[in-house]
Amino acid sequence: MMDDNRAPVPLVQCFRIKAAEPSLEDNTADIDRLKHAVETVLRKEGLTDRHVLVPYARTTDVAAGFRSAGFSGYVLVNILPAVIEITDFSREMPPVIPAVALDLGTTHLEATLLNLRTGKRIAGGHRENRQIEFGSDILTRIHHAVPSRKGFAKTCELTGLKQLQQSVIASVNDLIADLAAQGGIPENDIRAISVAGNTTMVHLFMGLNPYHICREPYTPLVNEPDPCHAAELGINIFSMAPVWVLPSIGSYFGGDLVAGILASGIDETDETCMLIDVGTNAEVVLGNKDWLIACAGAAGPALEGGVAKMGMRAAPGAVESIVIDTGEWTLGYKTIEDCPPVGICGSGLIDLVAQLYLSRIIDFRGKFRDRIVAKSSRHRHFLQKRLCRDAGGLFFVIAFPEETGNGHAVILSQTDMDALMRSKAAMYAILTTLVAQVGVGFEELHKIYVAGAFGKNIDPHHAVILGMLPDLPLATYESIGNSSLMGAELVLQSDNHRRRCRKIRYIVTYLELNVNQEFMIRFSGARFIPHTEPSLFPSVPLFQEEIDDISG
């Protein structure tokens, strides 16, 4: 049951115990008999550092189960950091020990149902976070939770917070109901839940005052909450299921990124690696098993729904990749699940802007060129059809109304492109500031893991052309998908992963970019395609004529 060289210890475990039946010679009490038998097994397995206890609320049912099974059978325990809680007893080994891993996003919740006996996924799903009705961004929600001067507010005074908590818990319960239905498992049989979210979302989920998260010196109420039970939060699963919240490192470095570090494994590698997670923020971690340095910045918004006019998250109907054939002058795109297009997600935007650059429809500043000399009739036809102008200026048509899922064209405006340019500049500036901080060259990085909605189907080649990611061999890049959810799955499955979270919390150094002068200089330099210093991107073609156009 120890992780070191033994089988992993999941958050909830079931194992066989066999106790003697009570007799006049040995008539100790049922619960004491059970605890003794459990302690004996745990001792054999080397798990002797934690007290074994039966929570009051489970005493009657655990004792009834133990006795009706004839004092031998299968005990269910929560393996918590301080104690081991006995929560159930049955005659037969339950075929499945279901547990939920939850990625608690600001706009979106994603979850899987795992069988802790095997580590296998039983079901998966996602839901909108209903908190959106109280505001789409973190700051609005913090303000709704704690309107003003409630820095010291006590439980009874926080009605806005209570609303937000109830709202997200309702969303989580809906999602759990989906998973349970998919898996054909009663919700009450779900024995644990792990939660990875940003620091504010964790506070709102737990009903904890987030007032100081967004106020200098940016102090959360809690970074590493002690595990509580599902019933305490109103989560509709087994009442005594542990709620294991991945710890945060600070206000701007949440459990979602700790989960990402777990999922990427950079806290355990000898070689220095990097993790880039882009959601609402871009969060970047650099390091190896000996040290980790992290920072975060606003590099994400243009890549997600809400900021870019046509932007949307990676959902069915989102254009996720685009190719412009500059011989035939045709445009091909692929949407998620091949639905008619309704918008464009992060990876599609990056593809598009890189292709627009390579096809010289935009210049190195990310501006539509309005004096393009057509090189063929096909070329002219393409430009006439797709590069249009309205009162707001030039825009590019990706899909015409007749092709789309909602009868509206999918377009890219100059405004949206400007936002993307800022984001890509911020991203590159974050990455260079971070490596400079520790004196590591990009070429020394063994791997760059790209996570988040941003990472799902991104083509690193296109991100490099934009100058968003450094110009490295493409094999350096590895997309790892929703690493927040993966990390949440990992902590369910092994005590070792749960211990890694604590280690990560203590070794990560956080680099504050808001007060970093160099970052601002680097940001300015990165606002061109690929960069003001093209030698940093030897693989990206330069179009001298355009530079002449502008400077001339």
Place this chain on the structure above:
Amino acid sequence: MMDDNRAPVPLVQCFRIKAAEPSLEDNTADIDRLKHAVETVLRKEGLTDRHVLVPYARTTDVAAGFRSAGFSGYVLVNILPAVIEITDFSREMPPVIPAVALDLGTTHLEATLLNLRTGKRIAGGHRENRQIEFGSDILTRIHHAVPSRKGFAKTCELTGLKQLQQSVIASVNDLIADLAAQGGIPENDIRAISVAGNTTMVHLFMGLNPYHICREPYTPLVNEPDPCHAAELGINIFSMAPVWVLPSIGSYFGGDLVAGILASGIDETDETCMLIDVGTNAEVVLGNKDWLIACAGAAGPALEGGVAKMGMRAAPGAVESIVIDTGEWTLGYKTIEDCPPVGICGSGLIDLVAQLYLSRIIDFRGKFRDRIVAKSSRHRHFLQKRLCRDAGGLFFVIAFPEETGNGHAVILSQTDMDALMRSKAAMYAILTTLVAQVGVGFEELHKIYVAGAFGKNIDPHHAVILGMLPDLPLATYESIGNSSLMGAELVLQSDNHRRRCRKIRYIVTYLELNVNQEFMIRFSGARFIPHTEPSLFPSVPLFQEEIDDISG
């Protein structure tokens, strides 16, 4: 904070901590900051074996208190066996940390309110256990709790048990309200409760199935319940106040007697001592710091209300001591609080029967003599007035209707005396069986502690005359009052006493008298005053003529 050579560690403790204010350089979360500061203090004090945590339900208020106090002030913690729980924080040291010690009797509850800062009593009180409406004895209550075949019953199936639990909790809450009013302290400020009761009462108090307690092999559901919180049991004090239930050793050896051992200190003495606790049962423990042996038997009922017709517990109006002057032939009595008499308590009964024996109104079998030759006119007058006869036979008048508090005479019938004779015989048989079991002579005993209602005002001289207690120098006997309550007070005050409970649980050997042949033989021999073998009681006068009367 360790007990060994340091100040005792109460169950709830308040100590000063001082943390740095958050800054951009150190902006860790409030709760993590607090836990770190608490751990630092505990480490200095050597208390490093337990995890420090903040229970979910207290997180908001603890954090609010910590912040509004400016990150320095007084933290309140529950010192539990497995963990240390932070439950409150305040700027100033609270002047009082109130805690309730409860003696959870079958018929009667007695409690004190202590200040854990000083160990001093603030208030004291008692109440009837309202469970009496469901039956006066343990067996009736067990049957009411779990009517039949509910040996495996789960939480939802135990309505009788639920009734009994609610009933005793209501009594406890009434008693706590009394104490709080007396002490001028809001109930919600009471930070802990300890509970000493017999095994069945503890089960009923906690709502745990007592079905197997009274069925072979007499197995409780739990002997050592893990601490829970007041709110879980519906006790009207601070919601997160720990409920510390003194552990039982078995079905017939409850936490009340473990409390008695604590109070007497026989688990820590070099010399062998004895503890006699008479409530509904007589419970006896023999031993020293190296070993303890215990047994229990039905020697109590005659000494308490319910069995003897005029018997009552030691309450106002109970005749607690009696003297018969055989020169003047007058009878004097003393009642508790000097109220007009309404009944007779255990110590009064023992006094009375011993005096009746010495004044030769009863014979050595404990029977009223109906052919007494008066030796004076005063003697004749005394007998005529007080030794009466009705359809049920002879009876003795202690107080006449005009003297009493309720207009009814206080009398002793032959039936009541027979019950007392059985009890005293059982008591002596228990004591002799126990010492014989370990090969110790009564004369080797350093002390005999007499506890319980029985012990409050007992005159050991009279108990020796009856042959109830062995004929030892009177200095051997020491009345220690309600040792169950005293033990409950001790565990509130020191971790060391709480650890002693665990040690006691493991070293006590229990001698089962129901299956003991020798006990039955000894019981028969002890059914005379003082004994069939008078040489065992050299200090007790013998009246040969009466023996002749009967045998002749």
